[in-house]
Amino acid sequence: MNIHTTDIQNSQSDIIILNNLVQxxxxxxxxxxxxxxxxxxxxxxxxxxxxxxxxxxxxxxDQKRRVNRNVAQYAAIWDEVIPRMRRLTNILVGRPSTLVSSDLAVTSVQFITSFVTAEGEEGRAHTLSSLVWRRSANGWRIIREHGSGLPSQDE
Structure with missing residues (x-):
C-alpha cells in the first residue's frame, strides 16, 4: 500500500466520521x-x-442575523430563543457532503426544522448549512458555521 492509498483511506474514514457527527x-x-x-x-x-x-x-x-465571533455568543442566541419554543426537531435531507484536506474539512448539509412556538404556531424551515471543521486532539470541531434558509419544498 502506498502513501497515496493510505491518504485516500484516511480521508474516506474522516468523511464517514464527520458525516455521522453531522447527523x-x-x-x-x-x-x-x-x-x-x-x-x-x-x-x-x-x-x-x-x-x-x-x-x-x-x-x-436568528431574527437579528448576528455574525458571532465565538461559540459562547452564538450559544447565547439559541439558549434564549429555543427553550421558549414548545418543540424543535430536525431531520436530514439527503446525505451530508463532506470534503477533507488534512486537519480541515467542510460539510454542506440540508435539513428540515419543524417547530412549535410558545404560542402554539407550527412551522417548518428548510436550511442549508455549511460547516468548517478542524481536527484537534479532541477530535473534529466546528470552527465556522453558516446556515441559510431555503425556499420550502412545497413552493
Missing amino acids: DWVETGWRHTPEAPFDFRERLERFYDWSSEGTQFFDDF
Whole structure:
C-alpha cells in the first residue's frame, strides 16, 4: 500500500466520521422537546471549538442575523430563543457532503426544522448549512458555521 492509498483511506474514514457527527449534530444536538429541553452547551459542546480564535457562526434563523465571533455568543442566541419554543426537531435531507484536506474539512448539509412556538404556531424551515471543521486532539470541531434558509419544498 502506498502513501497515496493510505491518504485516500484516511480521508474516506474522516468523511464517514464527520458525516455521522453531522447527523448527530442536526438530529440530536439541535433538538428541543418537553422530554429533553434544549441547553446549547449541554447538547452541542462536543461539536464546537470553544477556545480558538478566528471562529465565526451565523444562521439566518436568528431574527437579528448576528455574525458571532465565538461559540459562547452564538450559544447565547439559541439558549434564549429555543427553550421558549414548545418543540424543535430536525431531520436530514439527503446525505451530508463532506470534503477533507488534512486537519480541515467542510460539510454542506440540508435539513428540515419543524417547530412549535410558545404560542402554539407550527412551522417548518428548510436550511442549508455549511460547516468548517478542524481536527484537534479532541477530535473534529466546528470552527465556522453558516446556515441559510431555503425556499420550502412545497413552493
